[in-house]
Amino acid sequence: MLRLAQTLPYVRLVDLLTGVGAGDGARAAVRAVVGEDLQRLFLGPQWSPRTRLEHLSELSRTAAIAPLPARERDTVTSELARLALRILWSEGLLGDVMALEAAPSQVASRLLELAASDLLPDGPAYFIIMKRARTLLQRHDVQAEVAADDALRHRLQDQLARAELRLDVVSL
Known part of the structure; x- marks a missing residue:
C-alpha cells in the first residue's frame, strides 16, 4: 500500500x-x-x-x-x-458538544481540550481549532457565564494555557 x-x-x-x-x-x-x-x-x-x-x-x-x-x-x-x-x-473528534444546542462555553472547552491534546499536530487543524475557541471565549454570553462561574473560569484558563503552551513547545 x-x-x-x-x-x-x-x-x-x-x-x-x-x-x-x-x-x-x-x-x-x-x-x-x-x-x-x-x-x-x-x-x-x-x-x-x-x-x-x-x-x-x-x-x-x-x-x-x-x-x-x-x-x-x-x-x-x-x-x-x-x-x-x-x-x-x-472522525467524531470534536465530540458531542459540537451539536447546535451545545452551550458556547462547552464548545470552547472541548476545542481547547482537543488543541492541548497530542491528537492535533501543529498546522491547520490546530490553528483553526484555537481560532474558533478564542472566538467563542470572546463572546459576551460566554464571558458572562465565565465571570459567574469560578470553576468554569479556572478550567477554561487552564485549558487555554495548556493549549498555548503546546504551541510554544511546538515552535521551539
Whole structure:
C-alpha cells in the first residue's frame, strides 16, 4: 500500500506548490488538486486521522512558502484548514458538544481540550481549532457565564494555557 505522501494528488500538489509543476495555468491546477482529489484522499478511511492531519500540516507548511501570489497561498491554506476540520468532524473528534444546542462555553472547552491534546499536530487543524475557541471565549454570553462561574473560569484558563503552551513547545 502506498504511503499518503506517495499518492498522486499529494505529490502533484507538492510539485505545484514548490514550483516544479509551475507553468501556464498553475493556479487553476492548484485549485483543482486542492479540490476533489485531495478531499477524497484526506477524507477517505485509508489512513488514521493523525496521519492525515500530519500530512495536512506538512502541506500547509509547504503552501506557506510556495511561490504563489499571496491570495492563492491564502486560498490553499484555507482549503487545507477546512479539510483538517472536516477530518476532525467526520472522525467524531470534536465530540458531542459540537451539536447546535451545545452551550458556547462547552464548545470552547472541548476545542481547547482537543488543541492541548497530542491528537492535533501543529498546522491547520490546530490553528483553526484555537481560532474558533478564542472566538467563542470572546463572546459576551460566554464571558458572562465565565465571570459567574469560578470553576468554569479556572478550567477554561487552564485549558487555554495548556493549549498555548503546546504551541510554544511546538515552535521551539
